[in-house]
Amino acid sequence: MAEGSADRRAFFNQPHVAYFSMEIALANGIPTYSGGLGILAGDTIRTAADMALPLVAVTLVSRRGYFRQELSPEGEQIEHPDPWAPEERLRKLRAMVAVPMNGRDVWVQAWLYIHESRLLGRVPVILLDTDCGSNSPEDRRLTHHLYGGDEAYRFKQEVVLGIGGMRLLQALGVEVFQYHMNEGHSALLAWALLRRYAYPPEDVRPGESAYDFHRVRSLCTFTTHTPVEAGQDKFPYSLVTECLGDMADLPVLRSLAGEEALNMTRLALNLSEYVNGVAKRHAEVSAQLFPGYQVRAITNGVHxxxxxxxxxxxxxxxxxxxxxxxxxxxxxxxxxxxxxxxxxxxxxxxxxxxxxxxxxxxxxxxxxxxxxxxxxxxxxxxxxxxxxxxxxxxxxxxxxxxxxxxxxxxxxxxxxxxxxxxxxxxxxxxxxxxxxxxxxxxxxxxxxxxxxxxxxxxxxxxxxxxxxxxxxxxxxxxxxxxxxxxxxxxxxxxxxxxxxxxxxxxxxxxxxxxxxxxxxxxxxxxxxxxxxxxxxxxxxxxxxxxxxxxxxxxxxxxxxxxxxxxxxx
Structure with missing residues (x-):
C-alpha cells in the first residue's frame, strides 16, 4: 500500500539518511525509550533538526512503553506498564508492509512524529506498529513492550525494525543515501538490503557471490555501543530459519554473523563501510574485541x-x-x-x-x-x-x-x-x-x-x-x-x-x-x-x-x- 504523494512531498522530497534505533526518547509522555541509548537517539534527532540535516528516523512504537517504576517502603522495585496512545500524539501513515514471520506475513503499519527545531528544521520519525487488525493477537503484541518478552519475541521485534523499517521507507518512496544503525538491534536491515540488491541469477558466474556486498556496505554506517561480547544480541539459527524461512540464506548468514549463532553486531560489522565506537577509549576496546575491523571513534554528545x-x-x-x-x-x-x-x-x-x-x-x-x-x-x-x-x-x-x-x-x-x-x-x-x-x-x-x-x-x-x-x-x-x-x-x-x-x-x-x-x-x-x-x-x-x-x-x-x-x- 503506497503512501499519498502529498505526504511524500511534505516530508521526503530529498534523499535522506535513515537512522534506525530500537529506542528513541522523543518527549516526555512518549515512553519509547529505556535509558541512555534512547536519549542519545533523541538528541541525535533534535540536533539533525537544528542543523537541517536530511535525516529520517525509524523505531518501534512500543505502545506499552518500557515500564513505570514504583518503589515499595522496603526498596522493592515494582514495575507497571506505561501505556500510551500513539493516535493522540502522532499521525498514522497509510503505508503498510509485510515481513516474514514463521511462514506467514505480519503486517507493519506506521505512525509519523515530526520533531521541529526552534530554527524551523524538521526531522520525521517513523514508529513501526504491528497492532493492526490484519494480524493475529500474538503478532499484534510484537511492538507493545520495549525489550520485553523472550528470545523469540526479541528477534521478531528486530525483524520488524530492520526488515520492516527498510521496506516501509521503500513503500513511502523515501530515497535513502545512507543507513545508520544505532547499535546492532537493526542489523537485519543490512541483511534485507543484501537480499534486495542480489544480482540476477543469470548474471552470477559459478563460484561468484549472488550478493552485491560492496553496494550494501557503501550504504551502511554502524555505531556500536557494547564493549563486551556478552552484551551483544545473539540468536540461534534454528530460531532465525523458523522465523525468516526462505529469507534466511544460512551459509551466507553464518559467514557474516558467526558460525554458532546469529550475532547482530557481527552482521552489522560485516555489512557496514563505516563503523564507530562512541568514545576514543571505547573504539580501542572494540578494536581489540573485533580484530581485523577498523573501528573509528566519534565520541557521543548531548543536545x-x-x-x-x-x-x-x-x-x-x-x-x-x-x-x-x-x-x-x-x-x-x-x-x-x-x-x-x-x-x-x-x-x-x-x-x-x-x-x-x-x-x-x-x-x-x-x-x-x-x-x-x-x-x-x-x-x-x-x-x-x-x-x-x-x-x-x-x-x-x-x-x-x-x-x-x-x-x-x-x-x-x-x-x-x-x-x-x-x-x-x-x-x-x-x-x-x-x-x-x-x-x-x-x-x-x-x-x-x-x-x-x-x-x-x-x-x-x-x-x-x-x-x-x-x-x-x-x-x-x-x-x-x-x-x-x-x-x-x-x-x-x-x-x-x-x-x-x-x-x-x-x-x-x-x-x-x-x-x-x-x-x-x-x-x-x-x-x-x-x-x-x-x-x-x-x-x-x-x-x-x-x-x-x-x-x-x-x-x-x-x-x-x-x-x-x-x-x-
Whole structure:
C-alpha cells in the first residue's frame, strides 16, 4: 500500500539518511525509550533538526512503553506498564508492509512524529506498529513492550525494525543515501538490503557471490555501543530459519554473523563501510574485541537546548547569544560573571530540592553540597561503590556534610540490579542520621534534567572498561556541574583533574579493586574541602566544566563528524 504523494512531498522530497534505533526518547509522555541509548537517539534527532540535516528516523512504537517504576517502603522495585496512545500524539501513515514471520506475513503499519527545531528544521520519525487488525493477537503484541518478552519475541521485534523499517521507507518512496544503525538491534536491515540488491541469477558466474556486498556496505554506517561480547544480541539459527524461512540464506548468514549463532553486531560489522565506537577509549576496546575491523571513534554528545536548565538557558542567552546551535561559543564561559553562574546554579538546585521533596518527602539543605547519581541500576554501573565502607562514608559525612540523590531503573529481568536498589535503600536507613539521601522513582527525561542541573557534583562509578561512553556527566556539564568519575568512556577525554572535575582511580582495569578507596580520598581530601573552603575556586571549576566539556561534548559536534566522515565520505 503506497503512501499519498502529498505526504511524500511534505516530508521526503530529498534523499535522506535513515537512522534506525530500537529506542528513541522523543518527549516526555512518549515512553519509547529505556535509558541512555534512547536519549542519545533523541538528541541525535533534535540536533539533525537544528542543523537541517536530511535525516529520517525509524523505531518501534512500543505502545506499552518500557515500564513505570514504583518503589515499595522496603526498596522493592515494582514495575507497571506505561501505556500510551500513539493516535493522540502522532499521525498514522497509510503505508503498510509485510515481513516474514514463521511462514506467514505480519503486517507493519506506521505512525509519523515530526520533531521541529526552534530554527524551523524538521526531522520525521517513523514508529513501526504491528497492532493492526490484519494480524493475529500474538503478532499484534510484537511492538507493545520495549525489550520485553523472550528470545523469540526479541528477534521478531528486530525483524520488524530492520526488515520492516527498510521496506516501509521503500513503500513511502523515501530515497535513502545512507543507513545508520544505532547499535546492532537493526542489523537485519543490512541483511534485507543484501537480499534486495542480489544480482540476477543469470548474471552470477559459478563460484561468484549472488550478493552485491560492496553496494550494501557503501550504504551502511554502524555505531556500536557494547564493549563486551556478552552484551551483544545473539540468536540461534534454528530460531532465525523458523522465523525468516526462505529469507534466511544460512551459509551466507553464518559467514557474516558467526558460525554458532546469529550475532547482530557481527552482521552489522560485516555489512557496514563505516563503523564507530562512541568514545576514543571505547573504539580501542572494540578494536581489540573485533580484530581485523577498523573501528573509528566519534565520541557521543548531548543536545544543548534540551539539557541546559532554564536558569542556565537565561545565563547563556544573556552572554553567549547563539550558544544552543553553536555550542562552541560556550568556550567563552570562563568569562561569565561568577555571581551570575552561582545564581543560576542556586535556582536549579532549589528546583531539584523541591522535586525531591514532592517525590520522596525528603528535605534537603541548599547550603550543603549534593552528589548526584542516576544510571541504569545494574552491576557494572556500581551504584553501590560509594557504600562499600559505611564507617568510612559516615566519617566523611560527619566531617564534610553532604547529601546524595540517586535514581535509576533495573531491567525487570535483572534481579541483581533490583537487589542493588534494595541495598541502597537499606544503606539510606542506616546512614540517615548523618547523610541525607533520596532515591527518586520512575527516572525519566524530566527527572534527569532536574538532577543533572541541580546537584553540585556528578558521580559516576562504572567498572572499567564497560562504560562505552556515558552521557549523564555531559548533561551535568551544560549546567556547570563537575564530575567525580571513574576514568572510562567519555570521561577519559573530558577529565582535567581539579579543572573539569576529579578522577576516581586511574584508567587501568587492574585499579578497579581500589576505586572505593580513591573515591573516599577524593571526596574527603579534595572535592568537599574545595566546595566549603574555596568558593571562588569552585565557581572557576564550574565555569571550566562548561567551557571545556559542554562546548565539545555535544551532539552538534557529533553530528558534524557523522555527516562529514560517515554520511558524505
Amino acid at each position: 544543548p537546548d534540551t539539557w541546559a536548565s532554564a536558569p542556565f538557558h537565561r545565563l547563556y542567552d544573556r552572554h553567549l547569544v547563539g550558544w544552543a546551535v553553536e555550542p562552541e561559543l560556550l568556550r567563552r564561559a570562563a568569562y561569565l560573571p561568577d555571581a551570575e553562574v552561582r545564581t543560576a546554579h542556586r535556582e536549579a538546585k532549589e528546583a531539584l530540592i523541591e522535586t525531591v521533596r514532592e517525590r520522596t518527602g525528603t528535605a534537603l539543605d541548599p547550603e550543603k553540597p549534593i552528589l548526584g547519581f542516576a544510571r541504569r541500576m545494574t552491576a557494572y554501573k556500581r551504584p553501590d561503590l560509594l557504600f562499600k565502607d559505611l564507617d568510612r562514608l559516615r566519617a566523611i559525612a560527619a566531617q564534610w556534610p553532604f547529601q546524595l540523590v540517586m535514581a535509576g531503573k533495573a531491567h525487570p529481568q535483572d534481579e541483581p540490579g533490583k537487589r542493588l536498589i534494595r541495598r541502597i535503600h537499606d544503606h539510606m536507613g542506616v546512614l540517615s542520621d548523618v547523610l541525607p539521601m533520596a532515591f527518586l522513582p520512575d527516572y525519566d527525561m524530566e527527572c534527569a534534567l532536574a538532577l543533572v542541573s541541580g546537584v553540585d557534583i556528578w558521580l559516576n562509578t562504572p567498572l572499567r572498561p564497560l562504560e562505552a561512553s556515558g552521557t549523564s556527566g555531559m548533561k551535568a556539564a551544560f549546567n556547570g556541574v563537575p564530575s567525580l568519575s571513574v576514568l572510562d568512556g567519555w570521561w577519559v577525554e573530558g577529565w582535567i583533574e581539579g579543572v573539569t572535575g576529579w578522577a576516581v582511580g586511574d584508567s587501568a582495569e587492574s585499579a578497579n579493586g581500589t576505586d572505593a578507596e580513591s573515591l573516599y580520598h577524593k571526596l574527603s581530601a579534595e572535592v568537599l574541602p574545595c566546595y566549603y573552603d574555596s568558593p571562588e575556586r569552585w565557581t572557576g571549576i564550574m565555569k571550566s566544566t562548561i567551557a571545556l566539556n559542554a562546548s565539545f561534548f555535544n551532539t552538534h559536534r557529533m553530528m558534524r563528524r557523522y555527516a562529514t566522515e560517515a554520511y558524505l565520505s
